[in-house]
Amino acid sequence: MDGGSPISDSLPLKAAPPPLMILAYLRVAGHDQGRPKSWPSISEVVEEMKEMCKIGGPMLVVGLIFYGRAAVSMLFLGRLGKHELAGGSLSIGFANITGYSILSGLALGMEPISSQAFGAKRYSLMCLTLQRTILILLVACLPISLLWLKMKPILLLCGQDPIITSVASTYLAFSLPDLFFQAVLHPLRIYLRTQGITRPLTLTAALALVLHIPINLWLVLYMGLGVRGVALSMVVTDFNLVASLLVYLWFCGVCGKGSWEGWSLECLREWRPLLSLAIPSCASVCLEWWWYELMIIFSGLLSNASDAVATMGILLQTTSLVYIFPSSLSLAVSTRIGNELGANRPNRAKVAMFVAVCCAFMTGIMALTFTTTLRNVWGWVFTSDRGIVALTARAMPLVGLCELGNCPQTTGCGVLRGSARPSLGAHINLGSFYVIGMPVALLMGFVANLGFLGLWLGLLAAQGSCALLMMCALAKTDWALQASRARELTGGAVDCKPVRKVVSETTKMSGSNSYKVEVAEMLERAPLISIKVVQPND
Known part of the structure; x- marks a missing residue:
């Protein structure tokens, strides 16, 4: 034609x-004309970058604020003593594997529906999806809570140190309420972001961080609660975040501008579309999160286990900091693509993908530059042990190379989420991290006797193959077809x-x-x- x-x-x-x-x-009429173009114009790229910065910029600030909150908690754990720091770190790792990764992944299932429904002006569907997601996460909190209460015998059965296990079980027991606050916070953040509403998230997160420090001082030092105080301070901070966010939205009328239509019992019906996206989204997130936790376990099996575990902790903190940038980009492109597909503008969705991928490669280059330039001084920020500092310096270039693949891979996951294809992302992560990455890590780390660096070579193989597969999937995307799928998902006409x-x-x-x-x-x-x-x- x-x-x-x-x-x-x-x-x-x-x-x-x-x-x-x-x-x-x-x-x-009034939307994309003709077939998707191979290359966007300069004006389209500039316009899309502006739109993406409106969402990604505030998300970057929010990510840095949350990173600062976690860093404050770790500093207070370190102040309490060696066993408290080790127990707190163990409990946080256990919580990430069994709790927070699951809630985060399940919540991401609402992202394609919410963003596409907003683009299609199906506000009732957005409201129902928010309510259904909160219910799903609250139900998921129940078995997670039971597992956390049984953490001590599980870790003792795995041969963990009894003192550290006791501290970790205490931390998790007092962190239980935080699960339920997260079950509300995750969907609420996605609901706002998919509409391009980012100011409330930034302001309330900043307020929560400012209050987090005095709350820790009061509970940990003044009240003398120790590890319990650190855990409770995180709970109180997340409660403040949820409460202040709801108060802000209520009094500023953000939810009264056409997108919110109130709570409804209709949310108890038609769960299949949301679950079909939430479960593979959860699998995709967990497969990647769990890999990093396995890296710590593998480090403990090396001959220089103490130095390896300590160095791994430093490097994972480094990757967590660097990850904020591609993660913010991933959230932005997911929202943009979902909005454009929901509005039946496949050309604009393709431009959003193009701009995001280019920005992702630039972010990866900057991460590589950062890790290689500061490799000899970065370890001193965390410790004065020369052995750990030396091992950190040797591994930092590999960390940068991993980020060179992680940035486009993370952005690609955002594209797949926005176009309602989380299952494809889960399959790519499974194949890259566990079929390719893990055998390479075990082979290079233990068989080839490369030790700690061998483990990071395994992660490099995983990230590289994941980025390659992700780019192939994006290049083969039929955006007209994705726009048609968006109409089916949102029921738009x-x-x-x-x-x-x-x-x-x-x-x-x-x-x-x-x-x-x-x-x-x-x-x-x-x-x-x-x-x-x-x-x-x-």
Whole structure:
């Protein structure tokens, strides 16, 4: 088909001799025209970068604030003593594996529905998806809570130190309420971000961080609660974050501007679309999170276990800091692609992917530059042990190379989430980290006797293969098809009355009804707004 004109510019009906044939185009008036272009224009790139910065910039600030909150907790644990620091670190790792990664992954299942529904102006669907996600996460908190209460015998059975295990179990027991606050916080953040509402998230996160320090001082030092105080301070901080966010939204009327339609019992129905996205999203997140926790376990099996574990802790803190940048980009592109597909603008979605991937590679280069330039001084920020500092300096370039693959890989996951394809991301992560990365890590670390550096070579193989597979998946994406899938997911429809009117008028002039059935069937399959009247071949 050629790029036919809209209805207002179509051929005059009275000039078309009978018999006539109507060719319908899968195009929506006022949206993308023609097929997706191979390369976006400079103006499109600049416009998309502005849109992405509006979302990614505040998300970057929020990510840094949350990183600062975790750093404050670790500093107070370190102040309490060696066993408290080790027990707190163990409990945080256990909580990440069994709790926070699961809640975060399940919550991401609502992201494609929410962002596409906002683009399609299906605000009721957004509200119902928010309520369903909160219910799913609250239900998930129940078995996670039972597991956390049984953490001590589980870790003792695995041969962990009894003193450290006792501290870790105490920390987790007092952290239980935080699970339920996270079950509300994750969906609420996604609900706002997918609408481009980022200011409340930034302000409330900043307020929570400012209060986090005095709360720790009061509970840990003044009240003398020790590890219990550190855990409770995190709970209180997350409660403050949720409460201040809800108060801000209520008094500023953000949820009263058309996107919020109130709570409804309708959320108790039609769970399948959300669960079909939440479960693979959870799998994709957990497969990546768990790998880093396994790196700590593998480090403890090396001959220089004490130095290796300590260095791994430093490097994981480093990667957590660097990860904030591609993660913010991933959240931004996921929102942008979901909005554009929901609004039936596949060209704009493709431009968003192009801009995000380019920015991701630039971010990876900056991360590599950072880790290689500061490799000899970075370890001194965390410790004065020369052995740990030396091992950190040797591994930092490998960390940078891993980030060179991690940045486009993380951004690619955002693209897949925005286009409602989390299952593809989960399969890529499974194959890259566990089919390729883990055997390479074990082989290089233990068989080839490369030790600690061998483990990071395994992660490098995983990140490199993951980035390659992700880029191949993005390059083969049919954006027109994804826009069609978005209409199915959101239940969106386009007004086809203009086409039906033209069909009716053309039928009267031609005196023929032979093509009416075919046109009617096509109208049922897709929103058809543009038509062209042509003389059929003899």
